[in-house]
Amino acid sequence: MQVNEKEFKPLIVAFCCNWCSYAGADLSGTNRLNYPANVKIIRVPCSCRVNPMFVLRAFQRGADGVILCGCHPGDCHYTTGNYYTRRRMTLLFSMLDYLGIERDRTRVEWVSAAEGAKFAATMNDFVATVTRLGENKRLEDLRCKKQ
Amino acid sequence: MKSLLLKDMDRLLAALAENRTLYVPTDGAGGAEYRLYQPGTPLSEALNTNRSAKDFFFPQTENMMRFQMRGKEIRIEEPTRPDEDFVVFGVRACDARSFELLDKVFLSEPVDSYYQNRRAHGVIVTRCCGRPEETCFCTAFGIDPTAPGGDVSTWQDDQRLYLAANTPAGQALLNGVAHLLTDAPETAADDAKAKTRAALANLPIQNLPLDGFGEENLLAIFNDPRWAELSRACLGCGTCTFVCPTCQCYDIKDFDTGHGIQRFRCWDSCMYSEFTRCAHGNPRVSQVERFRQRFMHKLVYFPANNQGDFSCVGCGRCLQKCPVSLNIVKVIKALGGEKA
């Protein structure tokens, strides 16, 4: 059992807004700040582009954790996008929690273009959290499991 | 005819479950459904299950094959066919009759091998209805609930369950549990049958005018202006279709699993906008046409192709489940002409 836990590497999908968080991710690269390779970033113009469908899709296809990163509230490149993200994701995450899906599998974090260190730290922390939870079972699609 | 004390019912079920997978109707959240037999769980006394018994042979979704992609190569994999023997216990006469209708579709050429495989592995034990309800009209289609059919028929009175095999498979099933059964005269269940017949005589839906649905009236019925009125409230959901024991339409879809394509089929409903979607869309563009299709199929096209057998068994599920109380009885009464 212990061995399994060690071996388990969760797949994390990170949606990053182009203007702040994607740049923050770039900065953590420029500064050579490590975070696990199982974090894969998808670039979106704004966190408000992320449809709940995308979050569920990631879980369906095998992700163990999904994180959205956007500009800090008040700093959105499009002025208001992340305010909508905040409401939408709060409600979505609350619903997932209500359905009994582990609440630690989802996260929203505001990361500015200057916060390369925060980006790496956030990813490291999120990976550690999801690793503790183990494989996503409650939102998996059995058909998509690797055989 | 064999018999069993009702108090030994669970022993019988346990014995049946020993060698085969056994499904029985039980009550649970949401109503009665066929569920895997759990020792000690009483049989549902509900008139019928929410979903019909057709699921056993024609499940809502069924995998057909897989395509594997290796680089740019495509490999096809056959699915594993379910091969376990199973018994469905407590099927009502209406649902039992539906298998015969489904057989006409799936077992005539070209034979549907998926259906055929499941059919070959299943044994049906039917159960005479004790208390038919107001939504029942199976007798309109010549079904006799006191002779419920299947591989084994059963009846029950206050003390005993009576069993009679109708097929070799049924006989084999009873032989396997012979130690629990005692012999009974062929007339043993007559009281139970009589009671049921008496109840049937009082059902509110009687004498449905079905004579007018002959092939010769096809165009007249098809073009009848009353379809618009009959279908007006239809929400276009698939409830009637999915609870219906005789609806047999399905769609074949490919699902990209990320490491191959899973081809599967799943029930479809003629009520849906995407049903029989071709390059130009659904040939039936309005809900009136979709609604008409469903009943034309059940009442006109199917009998025309199947020696006059209607594709309805009068189970009454659509009467109970339609969100806006549309159903086949209303259509029959409106368009079936004068009762001969």
Added chain:
Amino acid sequence: MQRIGVFVCWCGSNIAATVDVKQVAETLKSEPGVVFAADYQYMCSEAGQNLIKDAIRDHKLTGVVICSCSPRMHEATFRKTAAAAGLNPYMVEIANIREQCSWIHKDKAVATEKAIILGRAAIAKVHLNAPLTPGESPVTKRALVIGGGIAGIQTALDIAEAGFPVDIVEKQPTIGGKMAQLDKTFPTLDCAACILTPKMVDAAQHENIHIYAYSEVEEVKGFVGNFSVTIRKKARMVDPVKCTGCGLCTEKCPMKKVPNEFNLGMNNRSAIYIPFAQAVPKVATIDPAYCIKMKTGKCGLCSTVCEAGAIDYTQQDELVEEQYGAIVVATGYNPIKLDQFDEFAYAQSPDVITSLEFERLTNAAGPTAGTLLRPSDGKHPHTIVFVQCVGSRCDGGKGKSYCSKICCMYTAKHAMLTREKYPDTDVYVFYIDVRTPGKNFDEFYRRAVEEYGVHYIKGMVGKVAPQADGTLLVQGSDLIENRQLRLNADLVVLAAAIEPDASARPLATKLTASMDTNDFFTEAHPKLRPVESPTAGIFLSGACQGPKDIPETVSQASAAAAKVIGLLVKDKLKGNPCVAHSNEMMCNGCSSCEKVCPYGAITYVDKEFRMPDRTTAIRRVASVNPAVCQGCGACTVACPSGAMDLNGFSNSQIMAEVDAICK
């Protein structure tokens, strides 16, 4: 099926040291749709770009995936490369295998595997890419400035100086705004009129400026570069061309009991009036609410005395439609109404006044000709109490939660000027904090305290009670001395909070410009785009965006002008093609998308459609103006039917990326 080329960059050793670039290229080559794959030392070099161009031509590529550094670095470079080879630049996608892979991972096997997956995701996306072309729209080289205060005047002058025609729309009969009502200005104490009125004249005389005074914006259509604005010229009953501004009519007018709004009702004017001596345009206006001729049909005296024959009682409001490329909002502010602040007895005693009223009482052109006299009895006040933060920094709904920013300084100014002119006066200032950031501001405040002996008391006034002897009993607390104070004052001056002009909210609706909960216009970015509204082509000048003093207002006004000039010098605006678009057959017309669009890019039209059931129906559908949309995608999620999608980041593209990553 696309024909995709994959180009893996080594970035010298930046990528190649940690990612097996050859293996990445080799593996991705066997992906469906990939017909070419190569790796190269520096893909962004000229040789690297030539490699891409040649491959596009030789292999008839329809899509390109570059595995390299961040798209923030070289996406534009590689798009140009593709375009040079005849491929639509939006058929290029970048897999970021440097910043987000080779630089953060040390294990080569792990990094290589991740690079392959990132490459696959980019390939999956390119499969669904479609060629995009940025739209172009012409620019009308004319600007509209709404509001003719110091902000509007400065913006207009700067734009006009750059050679572009500007119109100013001012709802009052004259431009000048609040600054025209002020006496002296802090911290230099030069007179407001002395520095403002020359600018008003400059504006009036500038060949590129046209002033629509006594006019309002009725309707705004169009978008950046192409606004069409309907302006309502309210009827003055005076022909502005003929009127010489001689003022004879105002003298002869028999109706002289009209509260003079310019002096905040502290004296009266005639029914036909010129707001003040230096008004621009200097044209008389008939106030129809008081004019005897207008009300009864009898009188007509002004018409008789007007030698220019400018009076026209039949004049009607006139609507004119003008075209503009840019619009500047400069609608300014007003002090809040003090009805809710009964504790200060504003409504009970004429000797409790606002700071703006105080300005008029000390202004040489004011109701007392500049002599500070109590409104109640015209006597000289000997004890004056100033109360700051009346309605500012006020929680609980009756005032404003924000700091009005200008009150500390003008109160210091009032206190100082009073002490200078009337050294026998005791001056007290109650304050919560004194906030004096700004050039020479704190020095100014300290002079008031140290040189002019103004008594600053940290604490709030709890109650002002008019006394039988005509004085005002001021009860307050002194938080530093920790005691209750009771002062008998002759005059109490309230530094009322300021709020956006009431016309701002309906104007924002017309402009589809967003506002905050206090009705201040929001800026496109609080730090980086402070003078632009999120709605393209709408700019902000002065206090309509937030409380400001004059120097700040003027700098923002000039900044807004600079932004407008930057827009108007362009002949055409090239849009970003990654904008939202709506599938009209699926659109519900429900307005959800419109509500979340920060740019007002979405409008609705009623259109006739042939429906799937072969009937025709008129449906309300959304329409996105690609020139205004900035491509954030908020609308795509607000849309339940999925009718709204985003070019370049479509639902299917993002889901394809998700699928590829999770494989």
Added chain:
Amino acid sequence: MQEAMIRRAKELLADGTVNRVLGWQRGEFVYDVTPAVFASPDELDASFVYNDFCGANLSKYLVAESRKEGKVLAFLKPCDTYSLNQLTAEHRVVRENIYAIGLPCEGKADVEALKAAGAAGITGIADGGDTFTVHTLYGDQTVAKADALAERCANCKSKQCVTYDELLGENGAVQNSHRFDMVEQLENMTADERYAFWQGELSRCIRCNACRNACPACTCEKCVFDNPQSGIANTAPADSFEEKLFHIIRAFHVAGRCTDCGECSRVCPQHIPLHLLNRKFIKDINELYGPYQAGADVAARGPLTDFTFEDCEPSVVHERGVN
């Protein structure tokens, strides 16, 4: 009530105010009532019915009916008026083409509840004030009306008609309901218990789409689940994931728009308590963003197309009690 409705409908037809009437048509059994449009007094006399089983929310039919020629008279229960307001706010109906008569409502009966109380073979139902006398093939049975109430009516949020051109009877008031009790009960379970509960409920889903097609908030020209281009279209829950996907996305799409009319649960042939999903969103919205009742005010801005700078962070979910 039925007579008063027919009388008024005839008057409005006669004076030309409306040219047709949206109401209910009598069917095979007393509970077997179908929404229908009546164009003449004769049709009204022949089959118009209004009884304790007229539960269907007629407002959704107005999406199509209000776009037809002439004005339609619609009989709306308080619940239905909330839906009408919401549809009006979303421009899905042409309000001017609707003459809405608000009906007082003391709750509708659920025939399933009668059956659960043991009434099998129902041939007639007599109103006995606080009780129903149910005539069945196997004898008469008396059921307290309170026990036969639909869940949504037992937990009625409002008896107030919020939009109407005319009222029949007195308008009711917003109710102090306990509709969130069950949601709260679920919230207080552990995540494992919640998962087990919903897994059990949603696994019964047969994707008949009755919940969606009956829902007055689901009036999309093309639902994403029917649109092959959407990437998530499906006709059957081929995997337990798809059961959850459908119900999460459906609830999310109506979040902030759902008036809690309860049609989804009423029509579910599998008796899945779908209203508990919608109510969860309503409860969250009320608690996190301030009380909001969709449909109460046509001019109100929906909570998901709105925000405040001070909104809570999504991590609020993590800070809640039980996990």
